[in-house]
Amino acid sequence: MDNNNKPCSSNKIIKTSDGCEIVLELSKNDPFFDKKKNLLHSKGFDIREQVQFNRSSCPDAIATILERILQIARIIHLEEVELYFGKVNGCSLFEYWSPKNEVETLNSVLSLINSYSSCERQNEVNFLQTLQDEVFRRIQEFTDKNKVESRIDKSCSCDKEKCLVKWGESNGVKTSLKIACVEGAGRGAIATKDLKVGDIALEIPVSTIISEEHVHKSDMHHILEKIEGLTSETMLLLWSMKERHNCTSKFKIYFDTLPEEFKTGLSFGVDAIMALDGTLLLEEIIQAKEHLRVQYDELVPPLCKNYPDVFLPELYTWEQFLWACELWYSNSMKVMFVDGKLRTCLIPIAGFLNHSLYPHIVHYGKVDSATNTLKFPLARPCCFGEQCYLSYGNFSSSHLITFYGFMPQGDNPCDVIPLGNLLCSPLPPRHPTKEKL
Template identity: 75%
Template sequence: MMSQSGNKNILETTIVEGYNSDRERKLLQWGENNGVKTRLEIAYVKGAGRGAIATEDLKVGDTALEIPTSLIIVEELVQADMYHALEKFEGISSETMLLLWSMKERHNGDSQFKIYFDTLPEEFHTGLSFGIDAMMVLDGTLLLDEITAAKEHLRAQYDDLFPALCEDHPDIFPPELYTWEHFLWACELWYSNSMKIKFPDGKLRTCLIPIAGFLNHSLDPHVVHYGRVDSATNTLKFRLSRPCNAGQECCLSYGNFSSSHLITFYGFVPQGDNLYDVIPLDIDAAQDDFTEGSSISNWTTHMVRATWLSHNRNIFYYGLPSPFLDCLRRARSPMPHTKDLLPENLKNEIEILEDLRAICDDMMDNLGDADLDDRKNTNWDVKLAIKFKDIQRSIVSSVLTSCYCGLKLVKDELSKCLAEDTPGSKQI
């Protein structure tokens, strides 16, 4: 049986030798010349692109990286003319303004951030750039819906602004820089590299942070709290919550995200068991009707985590979330349920576990056979789509295992109950 332990998600990093990191070194040097303090160097890490490696043993509380606010890319950089042209668009956010600024600044040879822009990839491999083959692999999954909705939202946003801005202000928005492809590149940049930071004026700003942008995500990160500028030094400090030895990759937590979110907006799935991964369960409308009006009758109650993340596998729990089980119980019988070992309760438990088993069997069928997914000679996006389906299969499979174990437990208990001469109710 798998269990969630902190150590399980601590993974070894493989540094790829021979990678030319001139541009990254140049950025680091530029940072240090401008007040950055760092105990990290940049290397190419297997499976994650560039990463930040500790140059010395770092303990809890040590600052791995310190960036002056003057090097942080924030909304105040948007030039007045661009700002005024955009102001007319009702509801346009400062994030969108900054995104449009970055599309142009990227090509500005005189930019104060040229060295930073030079380190950015020509292409981001996030879910937003998935091709048709990857989308076909995802048919019937929640990830397909998430990517489609995100892309539709971005396309609508782009169509609201362009070509109008290019026609009205070709000097500020040169058409060749403001294509849909360039817009998508900037969206991917901001989704995968920005951080939300609180400044001493109390304002939360979405920023790009040169050098800090090399820190990869981990399910067991070294740096967790990094969201606030230190007003005494006017710097952003990345302090360790977990030690990191010299030569190890120092990782952040990007947030509590599911694999589908990480694929859509960052283009990767983390190694290890992700506590925030879920499967959507397709519960019949008829069953839903029973829960109408109750506080748990929404779709989110039908998201179930892998049961290996849960400890209580006893009768009435089975390693599954209690609100979800309650929803299934109410679907079977609207009467209030107790957790007494009575034959009627146990019979009800058998029915709900059978319901869940049937739903999961259907889901497994819909996910298809893992062996049919051709893993060789496939593009990055198809590989990622296949990986996502593997994760979904393993979660469904863990729920199925819980169902089978639960059914055995309940059936054994029911036999014991029925065999007893004087039926009683044992409270657990």
């Protein structure tokens, strides 16, 4: 899953004699700096814009100022596919670029206001309250327009998942979510109370996160570290193949909640493969599976042959390897730790947060240095009993089917057809009746 670690923002609010000046600046470290700069210029903006805001501004003026701020912030938060398809002849195709972009934009403005308010005396920031209220109003309006109804399947037992949540809480996890079976979507995370923008839906201590640290402490690390070019992700994959069968594992309760089959595109049966005959999706699945098979044949049999006491052959079959690949493809998250290193991890409980084009959570990939925990803050409200979604990243539906096993509800703006190194027009809109296959 994409953790949305973006270049640091230099946006700020500067106090003036009669109000404030809101400064929005495109980071020169942005990977799409040139494209965004050109787009800003085409809209009459520079890479550094200063927006004046007076205490005496009337509501209409505030709305106009906010719209100007949002226009700039939307462009700053654009990602590659949005940049390519978001505009035609300089005109917006939609009210906003994408649902995820709009949520990020509104929250970036809200965060900017909050950071200023926390540093100043209350009587000096009251004039920003109206602006803040307008941002909240727009977030609520967006939420009301894009609610996805989830029905709980009460016939489905989630006893193992409840045990996992209890295990997490006993190890410092704080959560306002419960795990339940959702009709047409498998398991999901449901809000146990009304959650507001900025509320922390889930907080995970680093001690409960599965990362490369556990491989380093295992009996296989001294073997794997000698293999040239072997990534930490592959080491973790091999470690998890064995650890899932370890009855004394610290993470046994977590592994017990994992399915025997993930049902991603990588493990589609004959009927599904035949139904996809002649499609680009089938080609993508076949290529991915062939790549994994080559990797398995080159790596695993020699390990089992040379170190049978560590890599037990019965635990390292092709089927077990494919299961582990599906686990890490569909459940792993990239996390920035306090030492500045970006690591691929499995995060118990958080893995039950499903993906949506209209996510409640968009930024969740950086460990809080003060608490040494990973927090999942809400970017838009989530009501009691509602399924809480996050964004896995800007992935096409074919990618989500292949590596996650589902297709998102709604028209996915990331559905594109690759032509060499180019991108062509989006695929026709799709209207699936189920979120997960």
